[in-house]
Amino acid sequence: MENELILSKLNRIEKFIFGLKDILNVEELCEYTGFKKSFIYKLVHEGKIPYSKPNGKVLFFERKKIDAWLLQNSHQSESEIKREAFLYARKK
Template sequence: MENELILNKLNRIEKFIFGLKNILNVEELCEYTGFKKSFIYKLVHQRKIPYSKPNGKVLFFERKKIDNWLLQNSHKTQAEIKQEAFSFKRKNKEKF
């Protein structure tokens, strides 16, 4: 039981350290995103994920670009939509 607790703490520390790194390799990106390695390579092959290949072989990923990529195409909550509608209606009240 104590070993399991230690392993859990080590995993949390490792994830925290990945969050501090600016440049990730494929293995680190898999840990960071939870994606499988084959899926990462598929995304690279399809040019759907931002990456660098400085020496022509090894892939590197900039964490900030990955974060932006992961958060693209976000959807608003119903509360956000209602707030925008209310603001729009209030702003354009004299037009209607």
């Protein structure tokens, strides 16, 4: 039981550290996003994800660009829409 707790805490620390890195490789991107390696390669092949390939072989991903890519096409919640409508009505 105690070993499981230690492993769980180590996993959380590792994920936190990935969040601090600016450049990620494929394995780190898998950990960061929760995507499978094959899905990441598919996204790269289809040109749907921002990446860099400086030597023509190894893939690298800029975390800030990945964050922006993950958050693209976001939708507002109902409460955000209501708040925006309230503020707009108050202005007029």
